[in-house]
Amino acid sequence: xxxxxxxxxxxLAVIVxxxxxxxxxxxxxxxxxxxxxxxxxxxQVQLAINSAKIYFSLSNEDSVTVGELKxxxxxxxxxxxxxxxxxxxxxxxxGYAFSGTECx
Numbered sequence: 001x002x003x004x005x006x007x008x009x010x011x012l013a014v015i016v017x018x019x020x021x022x023x024x025x026x027x028x029x030x031x032x033x034x035x036x037x038x039x040x041x042x043x044q045v046q047l048a049i050n051s052a053k054i055y056f057s058l059s060n061e062d063s064v065t066v067g068e069l070k071x072x073x074x075x076x077x078x079x080x081x082x083x084x085x086x087x088x089x090x091x092x093x094x095g096y097a098f099s100g101t102e103c104x
């Protein structure tokens with residue numbers, strides 16, 4: 001007899017291999033997106049600190065919230081979507097300290 005097809009075992013082996021490859025790709029993309037979220041949050045914190053530096057140079061205060069910076073047009077709402085209005089930037093002995101939203 002002349003069999004020119006695949007056996008069930010061969011087909012199942014190919015399916016298992018394809019599933020393994022697919023899972024590896026999905027996990028890699030997922031980790032990449034998570035890292036992107038963290039970097040975006042960190043850049044928004046840095047934007048808030050830089051805006052606070054300008055605010056501090058023009059005022060006699062030593063702390064400011066993100067909400068105050070938004071209200072005084074130091075940046076727009078869409079630039080700091082990861083931060084809360086209650087997050088605070090303070091002048092410290094070592095520079096500037098940001099307290100509030102954690103970028104994890």
